Amino acid sequence: MAGNSLGTVFRVTTWGESHGRAVGAVVDGCPAGLDLSEEDVQRELDRRRPGYSPVSTARREEDRAEILSGLFEGKTTGTPISILVWNRDAQSGAYDLLRNRPRPGHADLTYLARYGHRDHRGGGRSSGRETVGRVAAGAVAKKLLAGEGIDVAGYVRELGGVRAIIPNLDDISSLREEAGKNPVRCPDQKAAEEMIDVLDEARSAGDSLGGVAEIVAVGVPPGLGEPVFDKLDGDLARALMGIGAVKAVEIGAGAEAARMRGSESNDPIVPGTGGPNFATNNAGGILGGISTGSPIIIRIAVKPTPSISRSQRTVDLLTGKAAQIEIKGRHDPAIPPRIVPVAEAMVALVLADHLLRRRVARI
Known part of the structure; x- marks a missing residue:
C-alpha cells in the first residue's frame, strides 16, 4: 500500500489500523541531539485522544506513547524514531453488520475498488485512528521547530x-489559551457556546456537523519552500488534504482572493526594522511557493462525520440489492475539534521538512 509516507528530508511513515493491535509512526531524518521525551509526544497525543470530551467519540483510549528507537539519554540519535501506541478499547463487534454494507460518506467502496478487499472494522487505515501516528510524529517536528523559534x-x-x-x-499564545477553555476548541467563547448548542441539536437528531479549522504558524523565517513543484503552500495543501475528513484548503485570503482586485489583494511592502516587510497578509505568509516571514495562515474545510445513527441508503454487496444502514459504535458528532492537533501536526511536519531542506541546500 503506497502513500503512507510524507516528506523529503524529514520523512514520516504512519502504520496501523483502527482495530489492529497498535498504531504509530516512524520519523526518519530528524537531526541528532534534539531534546525529546515520551512526555513531549504524550502531550500532543492527549490533545487528540478520544473519550475525554463531551463532543468526542466515547471510545476511550489511553494512547500512551512508547518510543522504541532513535533516542538515547533524552536526545535523538539521528536514526529512525519509531513510536508505538497500543489500541486498547477497540470494539470490533459493532461493525459486524457493516461487512457487506458499505457506509455512505466513508472510503469503504473506494478501498474495495482499489485493493479488492477491505478491513470493515472501523475502516482500517481510512479511520481517523490512523492520525495517532501523525500527531506523534508532529510532536517531534514541533520540538525541532521550537528550537528555531x-x-x-x-x-x-x-x-x-x-x-x-x-x-x-x-x-498565537492567546489563541491557544482561549481555544483550550472549551470542548470545541474555539477561541471565541460566545461562538463556542453557540457551536455546542448546534452540536447538541445535531447529535440528538442522530446527525453530525462539519466546520472549518484554522492553523497559524508564527516565527517562520522567509525563504522556506521551493519555487516550482515543491512550493511550500503546495506541500502544506497536500499534507492537509491527506487528512481523511478535509475537503478544501485555503491559504491567506484563500477563495476570497478571487473576488478581490489586485490593488486589494497585493500586500504592500513597507520598511521594517530588519528590512522590507508586508503591511498586510493576504498571501498568508507564502508568495511564489516560498515563505515571506509573515505568519502562515491556513484554513481547512472539514466535512460532517459520515458515521451517523440516522438510517441511510446503501447496497448489500452479497445480494446487490438496495439496503438500509444505521451506524452503530462510537463516533465524533463533529470532527473539527479533534482535527485541530492533527492539522497542527501536518503543518509542523511540512515546515520541519522544508527547514531541513533549506539547511541541506546551503551546505
Missing part, C-alpha cells in the same frame, strides 16, 4: 454554520 497553533473557526470572530491572528 517557530510555533504552530490551531483552533476551530466555524462549526455547524456558527462562525467565530478572531480579532488578532498574530497573538
Whole structure:
C-alpha cells in the first residue's frame, strides 16, 4: 500500500489500523541531539485522544506513547524514531453488520475498488485512528521547530454554520489559551457556546456537523519552500488534504482572493526594522511557493462525520440489492475539534521538512 509516507528530508511513515493491535509512526531524518521525551509526544497525543470530551467519540483510549528507537539519554540519535501506541478499547463487534454494507460518506467502496478487499472494522487505515501516528510524529517536528523559534497553533473557526470572530491572528499564545477553555476548541467563547448548542441539536437528531479549522504558524523565517513543484503552500495543501475528513484548503485570503482586485489583494511592502516587510497578509505568509516571514495562515474545510445513527441508503454487496444502514459504535458528532492537533501536526511536519531542506541546500 503506497502513500503512507510524507516528506523529503524529514520523512514520516504512519502504520496501523483502527482495530489492529497498535498504531504509530516512524520519523526518519530528524537531526541528532534534539531534546525529546515520551512526555513531549504524550502531550500532543492527549490533545487528540478520544473519550475525554463531551463532543468526542466515547471510545476511550489511553494512547500512551512508547518510543522504541532513535533516542538515547533524552536526545535523538539521528536514526529512525519509531513510536508505538497500543489500541486498547477497540470494539470490533459493532461493525459486524457493516461487512457487506458499505457506509455512505466513508472510503469503504473506494478501498474495495482499489485493493479488492477491505478491513470493515472501523475502516482500517481510512479511520481517523490512523492520525495517532501523525500527531506523534508532529510532536517531534514541533520540538525541532521550537528550537528555531517557530510555533504552530490551531483552533476551530466555524462549526455547524456558527462562525467565530478572531480579532488578532498574530497573538498565537492567546489563541491557544482561549481555544483550550472549551470542548470545541474555539477561541471565541460566545461562538463556542453557540457551536455546542448546534452540536447538541445535531447529535440528538442522530446527525453530525462539519466546520472549518484554522492553523497559524508564527516565527517562520522567509525563504522556506521551493519555487516550482515543491512550493511550500503546495506541500502544506497536500499534507492537509491527506487528512481523511478535509475537503478544501485555503491559504491567506484563500477563495476570497478571487473576488478581490489586485490593488486589494497585493500586500504592500513597507520598511521594517530588519528590512522590507508586508503591511498586510493576504498571501498568508507564502508568495511564489516560498515563505515571506509573515505568519502562515491556513484554513481547512472539514466535512460532517459520515458515521451517523440516522438510517441511510446503501447496497448489500452479497445480494446487490438496495439496503438500509444505521451506524452503530462510537463516533465524533463533529470532527473539527479533534482535527485541530492533527492539522497542527501536518503543518509542523511540512515546515520541519522544508527547514531541513533549506539547511541541506546551503551546505
